[in-house]
Amino acid sequence: MSRQKIQRILVLACVALVALLSVQLVWLNKAYNAQERAFNHSVQVALTSVSDQLLTKAGKENLTSAEPVQQVASNFFVAELNADVDPALASQLLQQELAKRQLHDRYEFGLYNSLDDTLMFGKYIAAPQRQLATDKAPVIRHEVAGAVPMYNLAVVFPGKTSFILKEMEFWWYSTGALLLVVLFFAYTMFQILREKRLAELKTDFINNLTHELQTPITNIGLASEVLRKRSETLSPDRLTRYHDLIYSENERLRAQVERVLQMATLERQELALKKETIDLHALLEETGQNLTPRLQQRAGHLRLDLQATNPLIHADGLHVANALYSLLDNAEKYSAQAPEIEVSTQNTDQGILISIRDRGIGIKQEFQKFLFDKFYRVPQGNVHNVKGFGLGLSYVKAIMEAHHGQVTVESTEQQGTCFRLVLPVR
Ligand SMILES: Nc1ncnc2c1ncn2[C@@H]1O[C@H](COP(=O)(O)OP(=O)(O)O)[C@@H](O)[C@H]1O
């Protein structure tokens, strides 16, 4: 798939998902409103019924005002009775009527003096405990002596919103399912993008590999051609030069093939480590020496500052040496001027710490998180003046992990880079 195609799919799918989510939101809102209306209606019918019964009891005709039950606020209902009402009876009737309509929510109810709106009687009924405490006589706070009390009935549902939300169970399941779909989609997209990136890196790698393998093959081919056709006429000096060329180019080829094979082995997780006790300092000195010819060519320096008091580790010497060489090789390759490399060791709580620091071109912050990915090379426009496969650091990381160690990087562009390895000591 081309990058554009993926992008188009991504955009279309996002639009579809946003539309789907909006529709769901609209429906959620509608459902909530419908539930709320049903709730209000039930409460009003219940309160009207309670009022009628209370009024009949008090010897009055049915409700006088046109709108007997009023919804003062979203969860606050008032029935204007203007009658002498028995609080216990009111409480009991309310209980019955609400239960009849499946309104098992907690509520508070109160009787107000209709003249001055003072609370005469109040009770809180919790949702689960639907029983009225009949033993406690209702408290009448004050009564104007001689006057016939005139009460209004008020009911508050403090948990109305959560009650309604709970009633919307089905909607939560469907919203949950939709969110799952969104998550699944995001995950799929993430995987596709990752695969895409890997595929691109692999293409780069193959182009790179072809080039890297072709050079020595061509050189060997040319040299052997000369030897085959004109070996009698060549001076011993030129002969040696051609032999040396073939030998060194063959070495290069072998090293490269080995590297690729190494990586393939790592991929199949068949890395069999031959662990033994090795002296890390000796290993560092030896590896450093391998780099010396290249450093001399570029007037560079490698400084070893080996401070660790206990340099013994239990490790596979060959792999660790390869990993160290990879880092030194990078430090040399990615220095624009004469390479200045500094290697230091130190014992820490976690193990032995090895720092490999250069004053090279550095790595931008944004690329640092990809460094240890297989085939990854920091993009340098279209010019790749430094050859490589992008395998070195992923190999380093794999080897460190196989030894229960770790590798971290710290780098500033144009200033230099420092790789830190930590290996457990023996
Ligand atoms: N010391 C360093 N200084 C600057 N860039 C580095 C350094 N080491 C690694 N890099 C960057 O990280 C990339 C990955 O390194 P590596 O895995 O060794 O691959 P390779 O060296 O084959 O390109 C390199 O292509 C380079 O861009």
Ligand SMILES: [Mg+2]
């Ligand atoms: Mg490298």
